[in-house]
Amino acid sequence: xxxxxxxxxxxxxxxxxxxxxxxxxxxxxxxxxxxxxxxxxxxxxxxxxxxxxxxxxxxxxxxxxxxxxxxxxxxxxxxxxxxxxxxxxxxxxxxxxxxxxxxxxxxxxxxxxxxxxxxxxxxxxxxxxxxxxxxxxxxxxxxxxxxxxxxxxxxxxxxxxxxxxxxxxxxxxxxxxxxxxxxxxxxxxxxxxxxxxxxxxxxxxxxxxxxxxxxxxxxxxxxxxxxxxxxxxxxxxxx
Amino acid sequence: xxxxxxxxxxxxxxxxxxxxxxxxxxxxxxxxxxxxxxxxxxxxxxxxxxxxxxxxxxxxxxxxxxxxxxxxxxxxxxxxxxxxxxxxxxxxxxxxxxxxxxxxxxxxxxxxxxxxxxxxxxxxxxxxxxxxxxxxxxxxxxxxxxxxxxxxxxxxxxxxxxxxxxxxxxxxxxxxxxxxxxxxxxxxxxxxxxxxxxxxxxxxxxxxxxxxxxxxxxxxxxxxxxxxxxxxxxxxxxx
Numbered sequence: 160x161x162x163x164x165x166x167x168x169x170x171x172x173x174x175x176x177x178x179x180x181x182x183x184x185x186x187x188x189x190x191x192x193x194x195x196x197x198x199x200x201x202x203x204x205x206x207x208x209x210x211x212x213x214x215x216x217x218x219x220x221x222x223x224x225x226x227x228x229x230x231x232x233x234x235x236x237x238x239x240x241x242x243x244x245x246x247x248x249x250x251x252x253x254x255x256x257x258x259x260x261x262x263x264x265x266x267x268x269x270x271x272x273x274x275x276x277x278x279x280x281x282x283x284x285x286x287x288x289x290x291x292x293x294x295x296x297x298x299x300x301x302x303x304x305x306x307x308x309x310x311x312x313x314x315x316x317x318x319x320x321x322x323x324x325x326x327x328x329x330x331x332x333x334x335x336x337x338x339x340x341x342x343x344x345x346x347x348x349x350x351x352x353x354x355x356x357x358x359x360x361x362x363x364x365x366x367x368x369x370x371x372x373x374x375x376x377x378x379x380x381x382x383x384x385x386x387x388x389x390x391x392x393x394x395x396x397x398x
Numbered sequence: 399x400x401x402x403x404x405x406x407x408x409x410x411x412x413x414x415x416x417x418x419x420x421x422x423x424x425x426x427x428x429x430x431x432x433x434x435x436x437x438x439x440x441x442x443x444x445x446x447x448x449x450x451x452x453x454x455x456x457x458x459x460x461x462x463x464x465x466x467x468x469x470x471x472x473x474x475x476x477x478x479x480x481x482x483x484x485x486x487x488x489x490x491x492x493x494x495x496x497x498x499x500x501x502x503x504x505x506x507x508x509x510x511x512x513x514x515x516x517x518x519x520x521x522x523x524x525x526x527x528x529x530x531x532x533x534x535x536x537x538x539x540x541x542x543x544x545x546x547x548x549x550x551x552x553x554x555x556x557x558x559x560x561x562x563x564x565x566x567x568x569x570x571x572x573x574x575x576x577x578x579x580x581x582x583x584x585x586x587x588x589x590x591x592x593x594x595x596x597x598x599x600x601x602x603x604x605x606x607x608x609x610x611x612x613x614x615x616x617x618x619x620x621x622x623x624x625x626x627x628x629x630x631x632x633x634x635x636x637x
Contacts, residue, residue, distance in 0.1 A: 229615075229616075229617075231615065231616070250489065254622055254625070257616060257617075257618050257619060257622050258616055258618070258622065258626065259615075259616050291619070292616060292617045292618065292619075293617045294616075333636045333637055334636075335633050335636045335637075336637065375632060375633070375636045376468075376470065376498075377468075377470070377496060377497055377498050377531060377533075377632070378468075378496075378531045378532045379496050379497070379531065380496060380530070380531075383493055383496050383497065386493070386625065386629075387497065387629055387632075390625075390626055390629035390630070390633070391629070391633055393614060393616070393626075394574050394614070394629070394630055394633060397572050397573075397574045397614045398572055398574075398575065
């Protein structure tokens with residue numbers, strides 16, 4: 160099953176941009192009259208018939224639609240400090256999208272080796288992973304924000320921060336234990352940089368109501384920790 | 399913490415091979431008298447003092463040892479069909495090693511696009527991921543074997559096969575449900591190729607006592623499915 164993406168839908172017509180049109184018409188050689196499937200990136204799959212097979216701007220008439228297609232029963236935000244090696248973070252974006260994530264927030268921590276992050280590549284990766292994994296919602300890749308300002312903003316009902324040090328007064332539970340019995344929908348998990356969150360960042364998060372967690376006995380790379388968090392939430396909501 | 403690896407240990411001396419010696423002496427510039435940490439790849443960490451800092455074959459005297467260092471409370475075998483794109487399978491090897499896996503078996507399935515798999519690169523990746531994630535056991539990367547012959551051999555107490563089709567007479571449960579209440583130690587999970595296992599392979603596995611599972615609603619790439627399986631077992635054994 161091949162999916163195309165567009166945000167331009169009106170009067171029952173999906174308008175593909177040039178990139179999607181080229182892929183549809185030149186690469187996959189679709190012709191007017193062919194049936195194609197289009198996602199709007201915000202939850203709906205449209206079964207369409209190709210009207211105009213122009214490589215600059217193909218158009219397809221909507222035959223039927225499926226709302227909430229490929230959706231998951233939770234709303235997960237992962238705030239993660241981009242890794243020094245960009246590919247590792249992008250790999251996390253791809254895998255979290257496949258597993259099921261709603262929002263990825265690149266966090267800039269005190270100890271981040273990468274203080275600047277451009278979101279354009281991650282957005283392309285999220286879109287292609289969304290199509291590849293047959294989902295209709297493309298996860299939001301937020302603009303980078305500092306850890307300290309993010310923890311003040313986020314309002315998920317379950318907010319977890321994973322760090323590696325022990326703070327006597329706030330013992331960490333495992334992410335599994337923290338999720339146990341949670342019957343809400345909105346979860347946020349924060350994953351620090353290679354050098355971990357700073358004590359100050361952790362304290363601010365705890366003051367803001369975050370629950371300190373660990374991800375088990377294994378020492379995980381930043382991007383692996385972020386994927387394990389997505390997996391823990393995905394598995395928590397699995398029957 | 400920097401780890402070195404050797405399988406040559408005798409009379410209280412760890413003998414590093416040339417690659418490890420160069421890394422220890424040339425790259426990290428260790429000198430005789432320095433303390434270094436060495437793993438034997440089968441579970442023990444040795445705190446050592448460097449005696450001979452020769453770049454061709456450094457030697458270190460064992461001061462103390464920690465058995466079962468960085469170990470996990472289960473014994474997990476993942477049989478997975480190597481992906482067409484080698485990097486994706488190697489990525490799984492790295493991530494599963496970080497999370498905690500004991501044996502990775504490259505499976506050749508009827509529908510495998512990759513019918514030949516060379517294990518040398520995967521072994522190097524497993525070793526470096528073991529050191530990087532501070533474990534003392536290097537997961538075994540077995541030689542490739544066909545799905546049909548593997549399912550006849552393996553004798554783990556919990557054997558799961560993940561495939562994507564529905565077989566009316568053998569409904570699949572989720573991997574989470576299949577793990578629930580399992581208090582054994584030995585788990586094997588089989589993950590098929592991009593084209594999935596064949597009906598025949600699945601039937602053979604079921605006859606051999608495998609439990610058919612799915613990995614939840616998301617459509618996962620082969621390597622992501624394999625990592626999710628490792629994560630599910632890791633989380634099952636997490637407190």
